[in-house]
């Protein structure tokens with residue numbers, strides 16, 4: 001495959017050329033949501049970041065198997081090895097079956113992702129549907145000698161693993177220090193060390209979500225699902241594992257340890273992490289009162305929001321920053337993104353209406369190459385966007401009659417804009433009604449063409465009637481030298 005895609009590998013801490021393990025096939029795993037509440041801005045960023053990667057790899061010609069899981073069991077409060085299961089707690093509070101909670105929030109997650117134009121993954125496995133695989137994986141780690149059973153639970157032996165391999169290689173945490181500071185806790189719990197983590201937990205009598213295993217009636221530890229499901233669907237060695245930076249430790253560190261302990265080799269070639277979103281400079285959190293769900297963004301129903309923001313504004317806002325940079329959200333920042341997106345989409349619409357001349361007096365050369373180059377530099381979407389904005393200047397010059405563009409240059413410009421705006425950045429025109437999109441646009445164009453004819457025939461009554469009634473419906477109509485422009 002002819003390309004120079006470089007991606008930043010968290011494991012090696014540098015940008016590396018992307019060379020997949022199996023020629024034209026790419027295996028990609030991203031940690032999905034724990035479905036006990038509505039998706040918020042912190043869910044949108046990894047979903048959009050890895051959607052861009054998914055789209056770009058396919059554009060390069062790869063056959064991509066994209067696995068994004070649903071966590072519906074084993075994720076305990078505070079990401080710890082004790083405390084209530086997040087799903088079970090929500091089910092108890094709402095007096096529902098745990099699987100009702102899972103279904104409800106999975107449906108809502110899908111709806112929010114669809115609104116953000118995030119493509120569905122190839123496989124979306126649920127942890128609760130892969131208990132057998134997780135038990136088998138745990139057995140492999142026990143057989144390899146890197147886990148121990150205690151009171152019906154199974155724990156990973158971090159100290160023993162670290163003697164042979166390196167626990168902490170992904171997050172850069174110093175394991176010797178961690179072992180030293182946790183030694184005094186010995187004997188106070190069923191774990192040998194507090195850094196050890198659960199592969200299987202024995203369920204307390206009141207715990208509803210439970211399955212049979214060789215050790216106890218219980219449930220898998222949170223990190224186990226990604227090792228078991230990733231290798232089940234992508235093989236013992238696969239290309240990319242992604243997720244938010246907050247998952248790097250302990251979740252991904254533990255996953256590396258589990259897979260290496262069970263299989264005796266490194267499973268993932270490239271680890272990728274998106275950075276976090278802060279809100280007015282603060283970390284997001286339910287207790288901080290700045291926790292804004294995607295639905296609240298779409299409706300504007302939250303005290304920190306000045307108004308409602310469309311899904312495409314959220315998507316554009318996220319793409320305006322590089323995925324490894326932090327992003328600070330504020331209502332003003334979103335308003336600026338909204339204006340920027342409108343300018344870009346207006347320019348894109350204007351491009352469709354330009355007429356070609358015999359030759360070009362604007363520079364359109366190299367736009368495609370510049371945008372590709374930015375994508376290949378670790379998915380630098382803000383640079384792609386700035387190149388597109390730069391090209392808007394040429395579009396406007398031609399539109400205003402101050403420059404000309406040849407047929408071939410115009411076709412190229414249209415093709416580059418479609419590729420990057422629609423196919424790769426996944427930005428959609430929200431001014432039109434979805435589903436009936438095309439017919440709807442054509443109907444408005446038809447009405448305005450009738451008005452144009454009426455004007456030419458000096459039939460002012462008809463011309464004014466069409467204009468006034470469309471304006472009353474909320475359409476903005478502008479007469480131009482070539483005819484008209486409109487938007488809702």
Ligand code: ZN
Pocket residue numbers: 030031032226251
């Ligand atoms: Zn995971």
